[in-house]
Amino acid sequence: MSDASTIITGTSLSKTYESGIFTRQSTYAVRDVDFSIQRGETYALVGESGSGKTTLGKLLIMLIHLTSGHLYYKGTQVDPKQKQELGLFRKKMQIIPQHPEDALNPRWKVSYSVLEPFRIHDDLELHGTKKERLTELLDMTGLNHEYANRYPHQLSGGELQRAVIARTLALKPEFIVCDEPTSMLDVSVQASIIHLLQSIQKKTHVALLFITHDIRIASLIGDRIGVMYQGQIVEEGEHIMTKPLHPYTRSLCGCASPRHQTNPKVVMGCPFYADCPVSEERCRTQPPLVSWGNRKIRCHFPEKLT
Numbered sequence: 001m002s003d004a005s006t007i008i009t010g011t012s013l014s015k016t017y018e019s020g021i022f023t024r025q026s027t028y029a030v031r032d033v034d035f036s037i038q039r040g041e042t043y044a045l046v047g048e049s050g051s052g053k054t055t056l057g058k059l060l061i062m063l064i065h066l067t068s069g070h071l072y073y074k075g076t077q078v079d080p081k082q083k084q085e086l087g088l089f090r091k092k093m094q095i096i097p098q099h100p101e102d103a104l105n106p107r108w109k110v111s112y113s114v115l116e117p118f119r120i121h122d123d124l125e126l127h128g129t130k131k132e133r134l135t136e137l138l139d140m141t142g143l144n145h146e147y148a149n150r151y152p153h154q155l156s157g158g159e160l161q162r163a164v165i166a167r168t169l170a171l172k173p174e175f176i177v178c179d180e181p182t183s184m185l186d187v188s189v190q191a192s193i194i195h196l197l198q199s200i201q202k203k204t205h206v207a208l209l210f211i212t213h214d215i216r217i218a219s220l221i222g223d224r225i226g227v228m229y230q231g232q233i234v235e236e237g238e239h240i241m242t243k244p245l246h247p248y249t250r251s252l253c254g255c256a257s258p259r260h261q262t263n264p265k266v267v268m269g270c271p272f273y274a275d276c277p278v279s280e281e282r283c284r285t286q287p288p289l290v291s292w293g294n295r296k297i298r299c300h301f302p303e304k305l306t
């Protein structure tokens with residue numbers, strides 16, 4: 001199922017949300033996604049708002065429950081009913097959220113927040129004192145030591161995101177979901193946070209899932225890029241943005257005319273059936289994600305797209 005360097009593998013991952021008081025409605029946030037990530041790899045996940053990126057990220061670290069599918073950590077299936085195993089799994093998985101200001105308790109000093117994981121997981125063996133670990137984490141994230149005594153409102157957006165990253169690193173994670181960690185920051189600060197994550201990855205070999213709307217950032221930092229649309233990965237591979245094949249990836253890259261909007265709840269077959277230049281009757285059924293050249297693509301007729 002996976003080689004020794006694979007950290008996380010997900011097969012046929014799906015998440016459905018139920019809503020409505022009088023009539024129940026199901027929204028497929030994530031549909032039948034296969035995913036894997038290696039130690040030290042950056043996987044950039046790109047897609048428009050509502051395509052299911054955050055939901056997939058949360059499923060991969062078991063922050064929310066799967067509706068169906070299976071999740072494996074280093075080749076062993078993660079069973080959410082096994083509380084002890086789940087606890088161990090969660091120590092190794094972290095998330096950096098989009099809004100750093102919501103991630104830290106406004107009443108706590110930065111030092112107290114950064115060291116919070118050691119209070120939650122009090123069984124952890126800490127090498128050195130908490131003060132030493134705090135200093136190490138502040139150094140790793142380029143935060144001035146004096147900021148440890150400040151409250152979140154006394155930090156800038158970029159400094160706040162560094163403090164959040166410091167807390168994320170406290171338990172030495174093996175996989176971090178970075179959920180648009182730069183989208184709320186000034187353009188000038190965005191690059192420094194991306195460089196910080198890259199330098200941390202170089203030192204620690206942590207695997208990163210980098211969620212973004214921005215295809216330029218995805219192309220810049222992703223060892224692999226996955227394009228998500230209506231809960232599914234429609235194209236995946238290295239350097240796919242230089243020669244996008246799937247009609248949706250092509251529209252994201254601006255090399256195809258905009259498509260019609262479709263309702264995710266009523267899509268039965270390929271969501272691009274109406275707009276795709278190569279569609280046929282078979283496209284009214286759900287296409288599989290197939291390996292094609294240097295990538296995977298969700299299409300019945302990938303040969304026609306090249």
Ligand SMILES: Nc1ncnc2c1ncn2[C@@H]1O[C@H](COP(=O)(O)OP(=O)(O)OP(=O)(O)O)[C@@H](O)[C@H]1O
Pocket residue numbers: 017018019027028029047048049050051052053054055056
């Ligand atoms: N808790 C929830 N209850 C009901 N529906 C939800 C819930 N969370 C997400 N959804 C729905 O699931 C779909 C995917 O949402 P998700 O947040 O994963 O998308 P996204 O690609 O991360 O969007 P964005 O880029 O705007 O953050 C959307 O249609 C959303 O409305």
